[in-house]
Amino acid sequence: EAIYRAGVSGARPRVPTDAAALRAAAHRRMSRKAWAYVEGGAGEGATMSANRAAFERHRIVPRMLRDVTERDMSVTLLGRTLPTPLLLAPVGAAGLVARDADVLIGRGAAAAGVPYILSCQGSSPMERTAAAMGDAARWFQLYWSRDEDLVDSFLARAAAIGAGAVVVTLDTTMLGWRPQDLNLGSLPFSQGIGIAQYTSDPRFLELARARAGGPARDVRITPAAVRTLLSISREHPGGLLDNLRSPVPRAAVEAFLDVYSNPALTWDHIATLRERTRLPVVLKGVLHPDDARRAVDLGVDAVMVSNHGGRQVDGSVASLDALVDVREAVGPEYPLLLDSGVRTGADVFKALALGADAVTLGRPHIYGLAIGGSAGVADVVGNVLAEFDLTMGLSGVASTAEITRETLA
Numbered sequence: 001e002a003i004y005r006a007g008v009s010g011a012r013p014r015v016p017t018d019a020a021a022l023r024a025a026a027h028r029r030m031s032r033k034a035w036a037y038v039e040g041g042a043g044e045g046a047t048m049s050a051n052r053a054a055f056e057r058h059r060i061v062p063r064m065l066r067d068v069t070e071r072d073m074s075v076t077l078l079g080r081t082l083p084t085p086l087l088l089a090p091v092g093a094a095g096l097v098a099r100d101a102d103v104l105i106g107r108g109a110a111a112a113g114v115p116y117i118l119s120c121q122g123s124s125p126m127e128r129t130a131a132a133m134g135d136a137a138r139w140f141q142l143y144w145s146r147d148e149d150l151v152d153s154f155l156a157r158a159a160a161i162g163a164g165a166v167v168v169t170l171d172t173t174m175l176g177w178r179p180q181d182l183n184l185g186s187l188p189f190s191q192g193i194g195i196a197q198y199t200s201d202p203r204f205l206e207l208a209r210a211r212a213g214g215p216a217r218d219v220r221i222t223p224a225a226v227r228t229l230l231s232i233s234r235e236h237p238g239g240l241l242d243n244l245r246s247p248v249p250r251a252a253v254e255a256f257l258d259v260y261s262n263p264a265l266t267w268d269h270i271a272t273l274r275e276r277t278r279l280p281v282v283l284k285g286v287l288h289p290d291d292a293r294r295a296v297d298l299g300v301d302a303v304m305v306s307n308h309g310g311r312q313v314d315g316s317v318a319s320l321d322a323l324v325d326v327r328e329a330v331g332p333e334y335p336l337l338l339d340s341g342v343r344t345g346a347d348v349f350k351a352l353a354l355g356a357d358a359v360t361l362g363r364p365h366i367y368g369l370a371i372g373g374s375a376g377v378a379d380v381v382g383n384v385l386a387e388f389d390l391t392m393g394l395s396g397v398a399s400t401a402e403i404t405r406e407t408l409a
């Protein structure tokens with residue numbers, strides 16, 4: 001209501017209140033390479049478009065004359081009550097966009113009251129981000145490393161920072177075909193951006209030292225390393241300081257490229273998780289109903305239906321379309337999150353109507369970061385939630401439990 005009152009009283013908002021203007025304003029604030037990385041999808045961008053088209057295909061049918069004075073946006077997920085059905089999706093290498101990106105996003109999420117899923121390829125060590133968030137809700141996203149000891153180390157660190165869940169991303173055992181980055185010759189990781197979870201990890205440092213051929217080499221800042229840092233600083237305002245704080249020598253980047261993912265990942269790996277962590281486990285990137293059923297059978301706590309924002313398999317099914325089939329496969333009670341393509345409060349409503357218990361917001365919170373730092377992140381979230389709240393009320397719905405398939409045409 002505060003947002004709405006401000007909006008009709010002549011005050012200009014810090015971040016634009018519609019998705020297209022928000023995106024355009026963020027574009028103006030980002031370097032060419034940062035924009036290519038954040039905005040770029042896989043291949044021709046067909047799946048990115050399909051994600052939006054799926055939301056646009058569904059229509060809400062508002063009901064009238066129901067008392068909607070009191071509205072309850074809360075949902076229950078993994079045994080906890082969340083104030084709203086929104087979480088922030090994990091975004092790696094956000095240091096391309098702003099200095100201390102993850103810390104700023106974490107603060108913005110805390111201020112807006114939504115859980116933040118910290119990326120395995122974050123730009124700050126998870127401990128630093130968590131410390132900046134106080135006791136606000138955070139989860140940790142894991143890319144399953146080729147090095148099983150590193151997997152255990154990440155799981156232990158996630159538990160130690162009080163993560164509410166570990167989200168294992170399944171769809172990125174290899175990086176997708178991303179023409180925007182390829183054409184610019186830029187991938188953040190090769191420049192040491194987005195590897196802070198690794199360079200702050202004792203197990204990873206062992207691997208990096210082994211690769212450097214001895215303990216001394218990987219801590220010396222050589223003239224070549226300084227040149228690399230300066231070139232990063234020209235391209236990416238957020239990169240230099242993060243890197244100066246923990247200089248990333250070549251051996252660390254190479255050790256990262258060696259181990260960050262594992263294309264040999266199978267269900268057998270997932271089956272080991274129950275003994276390796278007490279945190280609830282969420283699988284991110286499920287699109288096929290049979291994969292969702294398999295997750296249920298394995299005792300996985302929740303599934304996130306996602307195509308990684310169209311960044312992995314171009315031509316793959318829209319996330320919202322997959323949600324419908326996955327919900328059908330797992331039955332009405334199993335916890336499902338919907339990720340990819342969410343831009344507005346109406347989108348949140350439609351995702352819930354089609355069977356999601358909660359949704360994650362990806363690129364839009366990075367746009368907010370680019371425009372206004374942590375306040376920009378909080379404002380973007382606030383706008384989406386304010387519109388969601390209005391959509392509920394104006395559709396004759398007083399609680400999230402009432403957002404069923406019957407609310408759509």
Ligand code: FNR
Nearest residue numbers: 038089090091092119169308309340341342362363
């Ligand atoms: C991502 N995504 C992602 N996912 C993940 O599990 N770990 C990660 O480190 C990243 N990194 C990342 C970087 C950038 C720049 C983007 C845009 C996305 C995917 C992210 O969590 C989410 O699935 C998508 O952003 C959802 O799509 P939309 O809504 O942004 O289109």
